[in-house]
Amino acid sequence: MPTFTKILAATDFSDDSNYALGFAEELAHKFGAELTILHVDQPLAPVMVSELSPGLDFGAMSRIAEEQRMMALAELEKTSARLRESGLKSRGVLKVGAPFLEIIHTAQADSFDLIVLGTHGHTGLAHVLMGSVAERVVRKAPCPVLTVRHPDRKFQHPLDRPEKADKPEKIDKADKAAKAEKA
Numbered sequence: 001m002p003t004f005t006k007i008l009a010a011t012d013f014s015d016d017s018n019y020a021l022g023f024a025e026e027l028a029h030k031f032g033a034e035l036t037i038l039h040v041d042q043p044l045a046p047v048m049v050s051e052l053s054p055g056l057d058f059g060a061m062s063r064i065a066e067e068q069r070m071m072a073l074a075e076l077e078k079t080s081a082r083l084r085e086s087g088l089k090s091r092g093v094l095k096v097g098a099p100f101l102e103i104i105h106t107a108q109a110d111s112f113d114l115i116v117l118g119t120h121g122h123t124g125l126a127h128v129l130m131g132s133v134a135e136r137v138v139r140k141a142p143c144p145v146l147t148v149r150h151p152d153r154k155f156q157h158p159l160d161r162p163e164k165a166d167k168p169e170k171i172d173k174a175d176k177a178a179k180a181e182k183a
Contacts, residue, residue, distance in 0.1 A: 002144070004031045008112040010038050010103045010137070013075055016118035020148035024116035025083060027146075033113070034089040037079055038106055039072045040099040041065070069094060100136035108142045115141055119149045 009024035011017040021037065028035040043065055076092025083090035095102040107115050119134050138145045 002113075004028075004033045004113040006110065006112045007031075007033045007035050007114045007116060008038055008103070008107050008110075009035060010040070010099070010115065010117040010133075011079075012039065012099075013072070014118065015152075016148075016150045019150045020116055020118040020146075021079070023146065023148050025086070025088070027114070027116070028083075028088050028090075029086075034091075035083060036106075036110070036112070037076055037083075037090065037092045038103060039076055039092070039094050040102040041069055041072060041094065041096045042099055043096060069096075099133045100140070103133070103137050104140050104142070112143055114143060115145045117145070117147060119147045 004027060007024050007028050009021050011021060024035055027033065073092070073094055076094060080090045080092040093106065095106065103115060103117070106112070115137060117134055117137060119132070134145075134147045138147060
């Protein structure tokens with residue numbers, strides 16, 4: 001059975017990643033492992049900023065980005081302090097860049113035994129355009145990855161969607177009508 005001495009928990013502070021952090025915390029207690037909480041700030045490219053808000057200057061964007069980083073650092077410190085109070089060796093790390101790349105780089109550079117992250121997060125349109133951070137981490141990670149699905153996220157098969165529910169019935173009626181005509 002594997003043992004873990006260094007666990008990396010990636011967070012975007014969403015409910016999903018907070019739920020995954022609970023698993024990382026339990027594993028760290030069970031194995032006596034060090035738990036590092038990583039948040040990656042992904043800045044908008046200048047082209048995207050100018051297209052999204054033409055009247056906003058880069059100075060204002062820099063100040064907003066810096067405020068977001070300061071809030072993230074405060075949240076990382078608060079979470080790390082709570083974990084240390086529970087008896088864990090814990091620290092928070094803030095990086096700037098592409099989340100999946102920074103997660104993988106951190107895991108490699110610091111020789112982590114396990115990465116823990118939620119299957120969903122604050123992604124929105126980025127998920128559609130770039131794919132899931134969790135999916136990319138699983139594919140490229142240098143160590144095992146535990147992905148945790150929040151219990152409120154239920155799998156729904158595309159054929160089980162309400163707008164699709166009436167289509168099979170229409171097909172069945174058409175098939176029955178065609179069979180009746182042949183008979």
